[in-house]
Amino acid sequence: MRGHPSAASTPGSRRRSPRSGSRSGRGGRGAPPRPSGVSRAHGSRRKPAGRPAGPAAPAPGRWRPQGGHQGVPPSEPTLAPVDLDLVFFGTSGSVPTARRAPSALLVRRGSERLLFDCAEGTQRQMLRSTVGLVELREVFLTHYHADHYLGLPGMLKTFALRGREIDLTVYGPPGLVDLFAALKRIFGKLTYKIQLEELAAGDVLTRDGYNLVTFAPAHGVSAIGYAFVEGPRPGRFDVEAADALGVDPPERGLLQRGESVELQDGRVVTPDEVLGPARPGRKVVLAGDTAPSPVVLEAAREAEVLVHEATFLDEERERARETAHSTALEAAEIARDAEVSLLALTHLSNRYFGPEVAREARTIFPDTVVPKDFDVIDVPFPERGPPSLVKGGVRRGRDDVAEPEREEAVP
Known part of the structure; x- marks a missing residue:
């Protein structure tokens, strides 16, 4: 962690059961005119699926959990943790x-x-x-x-x-x-x-x-x-399960990324066979x-x-x-x-x-x-x-x- 010492003694030691999924919300927005010298950003924002435009949009301030960002999931990460x-x-x-x-x-x-x-x-x-x-x-x-x-x-x-x-x-x-x-x-x-x-x-x-x-x-x-x-x-990779299925190292990386792989004998191995719970x-x-x-x-x-x-x-x-x-x-x-x-x-x-x-x-x-x-x-x-x-x-x-x-x- 950037050279920071590990910490177990500060406030924050209370644990809880792991969560599943993420959250989402809904709301409306406007588009006022812009001054010269600055521009509006384009393509950087996504609307939750199903959110109507204009006056029919929900009132600002409403937080509406959607059970895991339905319609607007975070993009698949291209970075390692x-x-x-x-x-x-x-x-x-x-x-x-x-x-x-x-x-x-x-x-x-x-x-x-x-x-x-x-x-x-x-x-x-x-x-x-x-x-x-x-x-x-x-x-x-x-x-x-x-x-x-x-x-x-x-x-x-x-x-x-x-x-x-x-x-x-x-x-x-x-x-x-x-x-x-x-x-x-x-x-x-x-x-x-x-x-x-x-x-x-x-x-x-x-x-x-x-x-x-x-x-x-x-x-x-x-x-x-x-x-x-x-x-x-993705859940933790089960090495023993991969060994038992005959999955070689090159294919293991694909499985960890959520992709199914076909082995040389024609069998197809899916990620859920070698990965633990998300x-x-x-x-x-x-x-x-x-x-x-x-x-x-x-x-x-x-x-x-x-x-x-x-x-x-x-x-x-x-x-x-x-x-x-x-x-x-x-x-x-x-x-x-x-x-x-x-x-x-x-x-x-x-x-x-x-x-x-x-x-x-x-x-x-x-x-x-x-x-x-x-x-x-x-x-x-x-x-x-x-x-x-x-x-x-x-x-x-x-x-x-x-x-x-x-x-x-x-x-």
Whole structure:
């Protein structure tokens, strides 16, 4: 896992029975005009089968599980099983603090790098890390409050100053095109194309072996959350069964990829004769800013990791309700009811410290961590163990970070 130590002692050690299949949702979307200098992305998004277009589409915000992404399964993976982790570049609330930057999270899956939200200072946070300011190809915004996108104009300009030529696609809820029409005066002329893709709840972005499914959190503005859902993987290969059937090594690879093979004597061997039950993929849910919501709960059901905001403690529950945010206790209740493996709390108000936020949440959901900037959450496949927090996992100058004890997961 990129040199990260294995982890068994952080919160997240609770296990559950393996899941089967993946999830899906449905919803509608619009197509507003675009400003000059940017274009709409084409071919990157798929509609769930059977979803009507126009006014008949389901209302945004409805999460409708389809029993395994019926109609929109993740594409067959062309990659071998890959590492997956979450890098936290910004974990504070509306304003930065001396120790925490505003919202920014990088999902790393194999060689892919997906940035979710880009608050002020995000590019500097990346430069301060061992990740560096990589040539991102996709940026995903949850909503258009300033503490979630103000870092984007500067990053776009830096890419241009470096002579970037690769297109960049930016995704977000309705309003993205209007936002960029205003921001274009700030970042000016670029050396590359920006493609804009407005998403609505239930849209599905199909990738190599996984889907990104959007849902509508309860934040009182145009907003979307993202569920990263891998498809099921082939079961374990039964070497003894293959030997008994007389399957030679060249054909074994085909069987592992789900293809039947014909042996020299004319017999046909099918994958189910040598493969065990399908193994579930991983699921990570990024809720963005939200009040407690049944939509978020359903989107997060049985996820390996739920990243949920905890702007307030429960003593400020009324204030949280007024501002469409959540308390740590409310986030923990969502995690408990959704049966997630690990809850990661972010978007902390500057009035609180991480340990007190963690203590409140753990009274309801013990498998809770409160990542700091530059922390990493490793997300192994379910059969390899639970997700785990790696403190300072990408902090520059620290090549190896010891796994923290459970009670010290929040320093």
